[in-house]
Structures are given as structure tokens and as C-alpha cells.
Amino acid sequence: MEMELLYFGQLTDITGCSTQRLQHVADTDSLRMLVYAQYPGLQQVKFMIAINNKLVSGNQPIPADARVAFMPPFSGG
Amino acid sequence: MMKQEMNYERYQRQLILKGFGATAQHKLQAARVLVIGAGGLGCPIMQYLVAAGVGHIGIADHDMVSVSNLHRQILFGLEDVGQPKVEVVKRKMGSLNNECNIETWQEKWTQQHAVNHFPAYDVLVDATDNFASRYLINDACVLMGKPLVFGAVSQFEGQVAVFNQLEEDGSRSVNYRDLFPEPPAGGEVLNCAEAGVLGVLPGIIGSMQATEVIKLLTGIGTPLVNKLWNYNALTQDVFSFQLEANPDAKARIPATLAGFLNTDYEWLCGVPGAAIKEIDAVAWVRDHGNHLLVDVREPHELPRLTSLCKQMGISLMEIPLSVLEDQLDTISASQVVFVCQAGRRSLQASSLFLKQNSAGSVCSLKGGVQTLVASNYLQYE
Numbered sequence: 001m002e003m004e005l006l007y008f009g010q011l012t013d014i015t016g017c018s019t020q021r022l023q024h025v026a027d028t029d030s031l032r033m034l035v036y037a038q039y040p041g042l043q044q045v046k047f048m049i050a051i052n053n054k055l056v057s058g059n060q061p062i063p064a065d066a067r068v069a070f071m072p073p074f075s076g077g
Numbered sequence: 078m079m080k081q082e083m084n085y086e087r088y089q090r091q092l093i094l095k096g097f098g099a100t101a102q103h104k105l106q107a108a109r110v111l112v113i114g115a116g117g118l119g120c121p122i123m124q125y126l127v128a129a130g131v132g133h134i135g136i137a138d139h140d141m142v143s144v145s146n147l148h149r150q151i152l153f154g155l156e157d158v159g160q161p162k163v164e165v166v167k168r169k170m171g172s173l174n175n176e177c178n179i180e181t182w183q184e185k186w187t188q189q190h191a192v193n194h195f196p197a198y199d200v201l202v203d204a205t206d207n208f209a210s211r212y213l214i215n216d217a218c219v220l221m222g223k224p225l226v227f228g229a230v231s232q233f234e235g236q237v238a239v240f241n242q243l244e245e246d247g248s249r250s251v252n253y254r255d256l257f258p259e260p261p262a263g264g265e266v267l268n269c270a271e272a273g274v275l276g277v278l279p280g281i282i283g284s285m286q287a288t289e290v291i292k293l294l295t296g297i298g299t300p301l302v303n304k305l306w307n308y309n310a311l312t313q314d315v316f317s318f319q320l321e322a323n324p325d326a327k328a329r330i331p332a333t334l335a336g337f338l339n340t341d342y343e344w345l346c347g348v349p350g351a352a353i354k355e356i357d358a359v360a361w362v363r364d365h366g367n368h369l370l371v372d373v374r375e376p377h378e379l380p381r382l383t384s385l386c387k388q389m390g391i392s393l394m395e396i397p398l399s400v401l402e403d404q405l406d407t408i409s410a411s412q413v414v415f416v417c418q419a420g421r422r423s424l425q426a427s428s429l430f431l432k433q434n435s436a437g438s439v440c441s442l443k444g445g446v447q448t449l450v451a452s453n454y455l456q457y458e
Contacts, residue, residue: 044402055323074230075266076206
């Protein structure tokens with residue numbers, strides 16, 4: 001079982017990619033640990049997490065085959 | 078205000094739209110919209126709202142038109158360079174539609190401005206370019222019960238949302254704090270000067286914002302309430318995220334207007350403290366001590382500083398900001414100077430450095446590599 005990760009904005013400068021497929025993990029806290037280990041730079045920036053296009057806060061379970069988006073704030077205008 | 082005679086010829090193409098008609102046009106005519114920021118987003122927002130016949134529009138921006146604005150702020154021309162943006166906007170909007178009353182503020186928008194002027198407007202539009210202003214405007218809209226049309230850009234991507242709109246049950250829809258309860262650290266997110274922006278992108282995002290304003294004022298369609306719309310110009314991919322209230326959000330907004338007036342938004346958004354000395358990049362190249370220069374840009378960012386440092390006879394380290402924290406202990410020098418592309422990431426690097434060297438002081442090159450290029454100390458290869 002896999003899940004799809006989407007990185008937005010300047011997060012892609014850290015990850016070097018905008019999409020990634022990963023083995024499914026149970027919840028958003030575990031997912032954070034996983035991506036922090038792979039991309040330490042992500043620990044220094046703020047982003048929100050959306051599961052299947054829905055914003056979540058706190059630690060939330062991730063359903064099977066979910067698409068998880070990491071969205072940072074944009075400041076430019 | 079006295080109801081003006083409607084100019085049917087001018088508005089004919091939208092008057093004949095299904096669900097629009099004279100009713101919607103009268104609503105626009107009676108409406109008051111305040112746009113903060115007359116830059117990449119603010120220009121198209123103003124143009125479309127004025128053209129559509131919004132009766133009264135306020136526009137605030139303390140800046141002057143500069144040449145580097147012109148690739149995206151296409152309302153301005155070469156002859157406007159050096160002039161206050163709001164004056165140019167007012168003049169050009171007058172020739173576009175003289176039925177629209179334009180009120181201008183050529184001042185930096187503060188909490189006091191928000192408290193004084195937000196109550197007189199129906200819809201607020203965030204067309205600013207920095208987090209201190211964005212959080213200030215958001216919090217003011219929540220405290221004063223005003224809908225806010227938000228737009229922001231970054232490189233090739235943009236975000237649009239309608240915040241704090243009155244819902245049918247009398248509550249207010251989500252606001253920016255529900256999305257990002259706390260501002261990012263200073264320099265954490267790069268602005269357009271630092272990260273770049275495709276010129277057409279703010280045109281697209283600003284036009285989306287103008288669309289949302291017109292929908293809110295006339296009641297047509299379904300505005301982007303409780304949604305964040307994200308657009309990527311490179312792929313033309315669009316994502317619409319469903320938003321909901323964040324339990325952390327409410328406590329971060331000042332509870333009262335008095336608390337709001339006392340909030341230091343620039344400090345919250347990481348405008349630098351005293352131990353970090355911002356020094357002019359050109360003056361530093363001309364007259365530098367035995368410094369260690371630390372370039373915190375990513376390896377692909379040009380031009381590199383290797384040959385300049387060789388000429389100057391000073392040491393250079395290249396440590397991208399994304400990995401700096403883990404490598405801070407490799408920096409050992411009595412005087413460290415951080416540099417990046419435009420001088421924002423170097424400020425964040427300086428803050429990180431000071432966390433581990435609390436007794437020391439550190440310098441950040443103001444304007445960064447861009448200033449050195451502009452002054453011909455560096456060339457793009």
C-alpha cells in the first residue's frame with residue numbers, strides 16, 4: 001500500500017521534487033518524522049498538511065492510498 | 078452617496094450576463110473596497126474592480142515605482158519610475174473609469190490605519206508582499222468582522238482564498254490563522270525579490286482576487302470560502318484545499334482592538350534584532366576586515382562568490398540555509414558575515430548562528446548578491 005506526497009512552493013527547493021510515492025504510514029506525525037529524516041531542511045519551515053485535499057491539524061490518521069499535500073505559506077505579492 | 082445614473086453602454090457586456098443585470102451593477106456601484114498593496118497583485122485587482130464599476134476603492138502603498146517592478150506590474154510604465162505607486166494608480170484609474178472614486182494612502186499600513194479605516198469598507202483585499210502585513214490585515218478583519226480576499230505568490234505558484242466571510246448561521250468562515258496559526262520565522266519564506274516570480278503570475282492571482290471581490294459584492298457564484306485555491310503556472314495544475322477551523326488559531330489573534338494595536342507584527346514576523354548587524358554589501362566589499370563570508374544560498378544560485386572572495390583575500394564557506402543548522406559548528410571565525418541572494422536568508426542564518434553563539438555578534442549583507450551584481454562587483458556567468 002502506497003501514498004502520494006505533494007510538495008508545494010519553496011518546499012520543492014528542499015525536497016528537489018514536487019511529488020513522491022511512499023509506503024503508507026499510519027498518521028501525520030509519523031509521516032512528518034519520515035520526511036524530516038529524508039529532508040532535514042523541512043524541519044526549519046512551516047507548512048500545512050492536507051489529506052485528500054482537506055486541511056488537517058494535530059496528528060491525524062492517514063487513510064490507505066491517500067494523497068498528502070505539504071503547503072507552505074507564500075508571502076509574495 | 079447619491080445613486081448615480083447607470084452607464085449602460087460601459088457595463089453592457091456584464092449587464093447582459095445571466096444572474097448579473099442591473100441589480101448586481103448597482104451593488105458594485107454602491108460598494109466600498111480597500112486594496113492594500115499596489116504591486117503585482119494590487120495593479121490587476123485595481124484595474125478589474127475599477128473597470129467593473131466598483132463605486133469606491135481605497136488603495137494603500139508607501140512605495141515608489143521602480144524599474145524592477147515593470148516585468149510584472151504592467152499598469153506602470155518607464156515614465157512612472159520614481160513616482161508614488163498610489164498616485165500613478167489613481168491617475169490611470171481615472172482615465173479607465175471616471176465613475177469610480179479612488180482614495181489613496183501613500184503610507185505604510187499600520188494597525189492604526191486598519192482600526193481607523195476598515196469599518197468604512199465592505200471588503201478588504203490583501204495584495205501585500207510580506208507576512209507582517211498579511212497577519213496584521215487578517216487579524217484586523219477577524220476583530221472587525223470584515224471579509225478578506227487573500228492572494229499570495231511564490232516563484233511559479235499562487236494562492237487565493239476568501240477569509241472571514243459571514244456564513245448563513247452568523248459565524249465567520251476560516252481565516253489565515255486557521256491555515257497558518259503562526260507567522261514563519263524571518264527569512265524562512267523567500268519573497269519575490271529573493272526567490273523570483275514569473276511576471277504573469279501575479280496578474281493571474283490578482284485577477285482571481287478581483288473575481289472573488291466581485292462575487293462577494295454581487296452575490297453571484299460561490300466564493301472561495303473555507304477553501305484555499307492553489308495554482309501552479311509551470312504545470313497549470315490547480316488544487317483546491319478544503320479548510321476548517323484550527324483549534325490553535327483563535328488564541329493567536331489578539332482578543333481586543335487594544336491588544337491588536339499593541340501587537341508588534343514586524344517583530345512576530347522576524348524583522349531582525351540588535352545583535353545582527355545589517356551592513357551594506359557594496360560598502361563591505363570596498364572596506365572589509367578579516368572576515369569569514371558564509372554564502373547560505375543553494376548551490377544552483379548564481380553568480381557564485383568564489384572569485385570575488387579570492388580577489389578580496391578572504392575566506393568563503395558555502396553552506397545552504399537548508400543544512401546550516403547541522404553545520405554551524407564548522408564555522409569558526411571571530412567575525413562572520415552571512416550572505417544570500419537578496420539579504421533575507423542571510424538574516425535567518427544570522428539568527429540561527431546567534432542561537433549557538435549567544436555572546437557573539439554577526440553581520441548580514443544587506444541586499445545580498447543582487448546588490449553586488451547591480452554595482453558591477455559580480456557578473457552573471
